[in-house]
Amino acid sequence: MFHWLEKNPFFFAVAVFVVIAFAGLVEILPNFAQASRPIVGAKPYSTLELTGRLVYIKNNCNGCHSQLIRPFKSETDRYGSYSKSGEYAYDRPFLWGSKRTGPDLMRVGNYRTTDWHENHMRDPEEVVPGSIMPKYPWLFKNIADVDTAYAEQLTIKQLFAVPYNKPLPTADGSTQTVALADSLDGAHASALEEAKVVVADMKDQAVKDAVAAGKIPEIVALIAYLNRLK
Amino acid sequence: MNKTILAAIAFLLLMAGATYLAVGGAGGMGGEGDWVNKLAISGAVALFVITTVVVVKFVKQMQNDTASGKLADENWDGIGEYKNEAPFGYSVIYFGLVVWAIWYMLAGYPLGSYSQIGEYNKEVTSHDKKFEAKYAEKVKDPEYLKEMGESAFNSNCAACHGLQADGMDGKASDLHERISAESVKYVINNGGNYMKTSFPGGMPPMLLQDPVQIDAVSNYVANGFKADDAAGKAAFAAGTCNTCHGENGEGMPMVAPKLNAMDPDMVASVLKDGKKGAIGTMPAFNNLTEIQIKAIGAYVSSLSQK
Numbered sequence: 001m002f003h004w005l006e007k008n009p010f011f012f013a014v015a016v017f018v019v020i021a022f023a024g025l026v027e028i029l030p031n032f033a034q035a036s037r038p039i040v041g042a043k044p045y046s047t048l049e050l051t052g053r054l055v056y057i058k059n060n061c062n063g064c065h066s067q068l069i070r071p072f073k074s075e076t077d078r079y080g081s082y083s084k085s086g087e088y089a090y091d092r093p094f095l096w097g098s099k100r101t102g103p104d105l106m107r108v109g110n111y112r113t114t115d116w117h118e119n120h121m122r123d124p125e126e127v128v129p130g131s132i133m134p135k136y137p138w139l140f141k142n143i144a145d146v147d148t149a150y151a152e153q154l155t156i157k158q159l160f161a162v163p164y165n166k167p168l169p170t171a172d173g174s175t176q177t178v179a180l181a182d183s184l185d186g187a188h189a190s191a192l193e194e195a196k197v198v199v200a201d202m203k204d205q206a207v208k209d210a211v212a213a214g215k216i217p218e219i220v221a222l223i224a225y226l227n228r229l230k
Numbered sequence: 231m232n233k234t235i236l237a238a239i240a241f242l243l244l245m246a247g248a249t250y251l252a253v254g255g256a257g258g259m260g261g262e263g264d265w266v267n268k269l270a271i272s273g274a275v276a277l278f279v280i281t282t283v284v285v286v287k288f289v290k291q292m293q294n295d296t297a298s299g300k301l302a303d304e305n306w307d308g309i310g311e312y313k314n315e316a317p318f319g320y321s322v323i324y325f326g327l328v329v330w331a332i333w334y335m336l337a338g339y340p341l342g343s344y345s346q347i348g349e350y351n352k353e354v355t356s357h358d359k360k361f362e363a364k365y366a367e368k369v370k371d372p373e374y375l376k377e378m379g380e381s382a383f384n385s386n387c388a389a390c391h392g393l394q395a396d397g398m399d400g401k402a403s404d405l406h407e408r409i410s411a412e413s414v415k416y417v418i419n420n421g422g423n424y425m426k427t428s429f430p431g432g433m434p435p436m437l438l439q440d441p442v443q444i445d446a447v448s449n450y451v452a453n454g455f456k457a458d459d460a461a462g463k464a465a466f467a468a469g470t471c472n473t474c475h476g477e478n479g480e481g482m483p484m485v486a487p488k489l490n491a492m493d494p495d496m497v498a499s500v501l502k503d504g505k506k507g508a509i510g511t512m513p514a515f516n517n518l519t520e521i522q523i524k525a526i527g528a529y530v531s532s533l534s535q536k
Binding site for chain 2: 071072073076077078080082110111112113114115116119126127128129201
């Protein structure tokens with residue numbers, strides 16, 4: 001066999017490729033297949049959360065805030081447990097960020113609340129003296145783009161089989177389902193339901209009025225997204 | 231002087247000239263150039279010289295060398311090889327690698343199985359041990375515990391309650407007072423079902439429904455149970471508040487928190503369970519250790535002591 005391979009350089013090259021590729025498959029694939037699976041408890045974004053995620057991207061929050069907690073004690077003390085790859089399964093694109101001008105936001109939903117975010121977005125220095133984060137007053141005026149979020153949901157559901165409307169396992173053994181409306185109007189309605197929950201904890205009267213009138217300001221979507229980062 | 235040497239010298243001159251031109255003439259090597267520039271140029275020159283010398287050496291060897299030494303018995307299609315000694319440096323590296331490979335197999339990666347998470351766990355364990363050794367005795371001193379609580383407060387709580395713990399203009403509760411009238415009113419109307427760790431029973435809503443009485447109780451509690459506030463005292467009894475919270479708001483362990491003073495137990499429970507009140511929601515702080523919770527409890531309780 002070897003003698004034959006040595007006389008046939010092309011097949012020799014093929015054989016070398018097969019051997020190396022096999023080693024790669026054995027070494028890399030099992031771990032990769034495991035690590036890229038959604039972790040138990042991970043769930044896709046609901047319509048309003050995804051809308052908020054688009055607001056997050058649009059305002060380039062990821063330029064200053066990472067979403068990746070490294071396994072060091074100093075980080076886990078401050079931000080919560082370190083990130084696992086399966087937690088990003090439904091992040092397209094992931095928002096790890098590359099630089100922390102501001103703090104990490106991977107689990108910000110665990111230690112900040114709706115009212116805090118509301119104060120903070122309007123004037124960061126009011127709640128964090130000395131903060132260099134700029135104000136984001138337009139979030140309170142601009143109406144969030146639910147259409148795009150819904151389009152994205154439909155796309156990832158069909159293209160990547162993201163499990164909307166399917167029971168997903170949680171850490172305590174029960175299941176949870178993230179609903180996806182079957183029409184654009186339905187998506188708007190469900191986003192508005194979510195928005196009402198967020199707005200109940202907010203103080204800004206103009207935002208409350210907008211939601212009562214059936215419109216969702218960007219701040220509401222963004223807070224819904226930040227609250228679910230856990 | 232033969233052709234090879236001439237070519238080498240020509241190459242050197244060419245490269246030196248090119249470098250001289252590329253770095254801007256006298257600016258590079260002369261007085262105006264800084265030392266980084268000079269260092270880089272010296273490095274470049276050294277590279278040309280070394281490259282040229284090595285190339286010349288081997289070209290000459292190819293031109294002049296004649297075969298010598300003892301031939302091995304084997305040959306392949308008439309091509310044989312000399313029985314040369316292995317060069318000393320190679321042997322050292324070879325045996326060094328053998329030693330390293332044994333270490334690597336047994337203590338290094340495959341069997342010792344390094345993992346980032348393993349290292350993280352080690353870091354946490356060693357930190358906890360160090361912390362225990364350093365502070366286990368110190369935290370028994372209440373003053374020290376309070377000081378520790380203040381620094382834990384500043385890094386965990388100050389984001390909402392402010393560095394002065396004054397709640398920053400009502401964005402969070404002012405911890406210098408036990409409870410505000412507004413908060414008492416909220417709890418009477420909505421009940422209190424947080425703080426499950428210390429007070430598992432919770433408190434039902436609507437024990438009082440008359441707004442006048444609710445106001446009376448709110449002011450009575452917020453003002454610190456003043457004995458001359460007869461209306462407040464009466465309303466407090468009418469709402470059966472005293473059955474659990476005590477005649478003067480001294481509370482009851484596992485049933486109801488103290489109302490006349492900040493209670494470390496209650497602070498601990500709020501930190502563990504989070505809370506929803508008149509101002510908004512406070513998240514649970516599950517990342518804090520028991521000692522930190524105790525320390526924050528001590529610090530926060532000290533704020534409202536007059």
